[in-house]
Amino acid sequence: MKLQIAQFNPRVGDVQQNLQLILGHLEAAKIAGCDGILFPELAVIGYPPRDLLAYPRLYRENQTALETIRKNSSGLTVIVGALAMNQSGFGKKFYNSAFVYRDQKEICVYHKRLLPSYDIFEEDRFFEAGTRPGSFEWKGQRFGLAICEDIWNQSGFLETQYLEDPLKELKAQGLNGLFVLSASPFELGKPQVRQKLVGDVAKELNCPVFFCNQVGANDELIFDGSSLIANAQGEIVARAPAFKTHTITWESGVSSGISTPPATSEDWLWESLVLGVQDYFKKNPSAPSLHWLERWHRQ
Numbered sequence: 385m386k387l388q389i390a391q392f393n394p395r396v397g398d399v400q401q402n403l404q405l406i407l408g409h410l411e412a413a414k415i416a417g418c419d420g421i422l423f424p425e426l427a428v429i430g431y432p433p434r435d436l437l438a439y440p441r442l443y444r445e446n447q448t449a450l451e452t453i454r455k456n457s458s459g460l461t462v463i464v465g466a467l468a469m470n471q472s473g474f475g476k477k478f479y480n481s482a483f484v485y486r487d488q489k490e491i492c493v494y495h496k497r498l499l500p501s502y503d504i505f506e507e508d509r510f511f512e513a514g515t516r517p518g519s520f521e522w523k524g525q526r527f528g529l530a531i532c533e534d535i536w537n538q539s540g541f542l543e544t545q546y547l548e549d550p551l552k553e554l555k556a557q558g559l560n561g562l563f564v565l566s567a568s569p570f571e572l573g574k575p576q577v578r579q580k581l582v583g584d585v586a587k588e589l590n591c592p593v594f595f596c597n598q599v600g601a602n603d604e605l606i607f608d609g610s611s612l613i614a615n616a617q618g619e620i621v622a623r624a625p626a627f628k629t630h631t632i633t634w635e636s637g638v639s640s641g642i643s644t645p646p647a648t649s650e651d652w653l654w655e656s657l658v659l660g661v662q663d664y665f666k667k668n669p670s671a672p673s674l675h676w677l678e679r680w681h682r683q
Contacts, residue, residue: 385523388413388421389632391611391624393600395667396430399445403428403452406464409631410456416633420461420522422563424598425496425532426480428453428466431567431598432605437478437510443467450483457485461522465531465565468493476512482529482565484520494518496531497550502543504569504605507533517553525560528589532566535585541577551585559591567598570608570656572649575626578610583618590616599629601663606656613639626652627659 390409394402406427413421425431428449429442436442446467453464461484468481479495495514499507518529534550536542554562562585568578578597586593592615599609606627613622613634622639624630626646633640646652 385420386416386418386633386635387594388416388418389594389596389611389613389622389624389634390421390423391596391599391609391628391630391632392424392427393629393663394424394427394430394598395600396433396602397436397442399429399442399449402430403449406449406453407456410453410460410462412631414460418460418633420463422594422596423462423464423565424596425465425482425565425567426467427464427565427598430602431465431607432506432602433467434506434510437467443469443478453483454485454490455488457488459487461486461491463529463563463565465567468495470512472512476510478511479514480507480511480531481514482518482531482563484529486522492518492520492529494529494531496534497548498533498537498546500533500536505533517550517557519554519557519559526557528554528557528559528562530554530562530564532564532568535564535581538581538584538588541581551588555589559589561591562586562589562593564593564595566595567607570606572652575608575610575645575652579612579620579623582612582614583620586614586616587618592616594634599627599659601660602667606660608656610645627655 463484468479482494484492497514499513501508537546537549582593582595595612597609597611598607608626610626611624615621622632623642625643
């Protein structure tokens with residue numbers, strides 16, 4: 385099995401641009417002979433969408449983009465984050481979901497179960513929580529799905545734990561691997577905590593964990609990426625660079641390498657600030673030209 389993790393930089397609400405980036409990754413994965421590709425949480429619409437969810441256009445474009453991704457999934461298993469409609473008639477209008485496509489067919493849809501509503505998060509305000517574990521068969525093996533907060537309910541990682549733990553139900557299925565779609569924002573020390581968490585989850589489930597995190601800056605939030613792959617022993621076998629668009633390739637336990645993280649706290653902060661300022665100008669069409677900043681940075 386050959387897999388790619390696409391750590392990319394979406395623009396919140398710009399579904400067309402995000403779709404083009406996703407399609408580019410699909411084509412590159414096919415050319416590289418990959419069997420599957422994993423994208424971040426809500427990759428189609430960007431994270432966090434917040435009040436943009438009130439505009440019907442966003443969901444329509446989300447659906448059109450998903451249909452295009454499905455049609456372009458020939459020869460490839462695609463795991464991508466997007467909106468799903470809550471058809472129950474109760475609760476919030478949308479789910480924060482993971483879609484799995486293969487050979488132009490929808491294989492699985494999983495709805496995020498743990499919705500953070502603390503610190504900068506307010507997902508409970510916008511999304512309905514899922515109620516069922518997500519898993520699917522692939523090449524005769526069973527793989528699980530989790531979205532960001534779903535894996536954080538481990539002892540010692542949250543100040544207040546949730547009553548339910550989605551990983552316990554997945555563990556009972558005897559998984560061969562877990563795919564985690566994430567949009568985990570940067571704060572000093574957070575990438576190191578994430579790395580320990582992913583390793584602990586891999587050991588708990590006794591299977592590899594493929595963790596894809598969004599990169600880029602959206603308003604006041606900066607996402608560092610730092611996507612990871614851990615083996616069943618909890619050892620990190622692949623790590624994407626922080627603050628950069630990057631693709632990890634993994635095949636039968638052999639990865640494209642472990643990137644070197646910034647050396648000091650000052651380096652982490654500097655790189656996060658550079659990305660934050662750059663994306664502010666790149667993603668805000670009313671902002672002044674970025675040329676002056678690029679000239680200053682070169683000096």
